[in-house]
Amino acid sequence: MEKGTIRVLSRAFSIMTYIAREKRPLGVTEIASAVSLPKATVYRILDSLEAERAVLNRGGEYELGPVTLFLADAYRSQVGFAEVARPHLLSLRNETKETVHLFVYEKGEFYYLDKIESPYQVRMHSRIGGRASIFRLSAGKALLARFSAEELKELHEPVPPEVVREFSDILTRGYAVDDEQNEQGLRCVGAAIIDSRGRPRGAVSVSAPVYRFPPELVERYGKLVSGVAEAVTREIGSFEKCVCSS
Amino acid sequence: MEKGTIRVLSRAFSIMTYIAREKRPLGVTEIASAVSLPKATVYRILDSLEAERAVLNRGGEYELGPVTLFLADAYRSQVGFAEVARPHLLSLRNETKETVHLFVYEKGEFYYLDKIESPYQVRMHSRIGGRASIFRLSAGKALLARFSAEELKELHEPVPPEVVREFSDILTRGYAVDDEQNEQGLRCVGAAIIDSRGRPRGAVSVSAPVYRFPPELVERYGKLVSGVAEAVTREIGSFEKCVCSS
DNA sequence: CATTATCGTTTCACTCCATGGATTTTTTAT
DNA sequence: ATAAAAAATCCATGGAGTGAAACGATAATG
Known part of the structure; x- marks a missing residue:
């Protein structure tokens, strides 16, 4: 203790x-x-x-x-982008037909905030509210790539060098890729959500088994996730401005 | 205390x-x-x-x-019908274009478990995890109508006689109606979800402002909600049977 | 059907740990 | 710079949480 x-x-x-x-x-x-x-x-x-x-x-x-529901709902609305992201996640899932995740970053850790599952029988398994290993997820890498040197130090573990090497690629493409690093047979693409103060606050990802998600699809899905992440980023930014200016 | x-x-x-x-x-x-x-x-x-x-x-x-998320997700999956109901709620919302609610009944009280909001600007306001006044909601009345005499005694307050009088109508129709009793200008229809042991465990409802939900629509929406409630009831029933027989 | 085992619940004397008033440090406002 | 307010820390005190043991109810066993 x-x-x-x-x-x-x-x-x-x-x-x-x-x-x-x-x-x-x-x-x-x-x-x-x-x-x-x-x-x-x-x-x-x-x-x-x-x-x-x-x-x-x-x-x-x-x-x-049931009190757990009440507290979690309050947390969700405090995070700010959970509700905003919901419709975007839905359309992302409908377009890809694959499982879509939303993550939040809080004090050095990465949590599943929401998910919309693939309609297929074979799909990824995850748990809302669970901690995720930030280095191996595409969403995690997409987030880390946007961190300042200080923010990287806040993490509980140092970032592996092979992940650091990916950062420039991730920034130019706008999305990160995970080729079976996190789990054998699973490929993901993820992109970061930035809050109104310019800080990376969360990420969106699409995950699918490799046989439904071949390398040829990476660019297409990658552009879709980064589009969603940008849309969410834009919406929360303008919302905050609205509140401030009033 | x-x-x-x-x-x-x-x-x-x-x-x-x-x-x-x-x-x-x-x-x-x-x-x-x-x-x-x-x-x-x-x-x-x-x-x-x-x-x-x-x-x-x-x-x-x-x-x-974020721990709140983790606990709430566990509660949701314990309730059993939250995940099962989600796709049905979605299609119900899409068909009616109105706000759809899912409730759970726990130990004499009624809680909002999930909601999918209407796309319109003017819509009902509610809070997930909040307690709801069981007597004035269509979903609440739909649930009460299925209760045994014992279960009715478990409630913290006695059921008002005017609500008791509605019970037979609710049972024959399969859904309950709330004509602005809960809130002026708001009409709702609700139907009960029954668990595998035959106990009423929750309810679904559709709520809309009266100008978008005139009396002519009550039967149509009523049949839709009761259809959804029955589908959920059937699915959780057969799921439990599956688990038992294995 | 009696016996045993197991589990939820209750009790109570002990003691340790949460308490909250007071103090210090930090931040914000002027 | 100075004052004001709020966060963070300290510590002596006693009441609140503790857990071994006992109890009662229920299920399993022979």
């Missing part, structure tokens, strides 16, 4: 995180052993979380509660 | 809820006065929440963090 943090809070979050990972109703005993805490302690915390509707108790089995 | 609840937890949630309501970066002082707690206490709680990425600290201003 980090210094200065309140113990119950960190315990409560590890309990909720465990429930979220398992995605099924769980008993007190199982949770207690999973998070290495006494049953009574876990029970009391679950009770308190239930009072807040952060978890629900269905006859001794616990699952997450 | 309810008996037996852990104080810091309830405090932490009131802080997060306040941030979620305000939907803007907030300072410690403002939050402290809003939730009526000493600054130092609020500061320490925010610090702990930040360590969990439940809030973010941007130079003294706090906002919600």
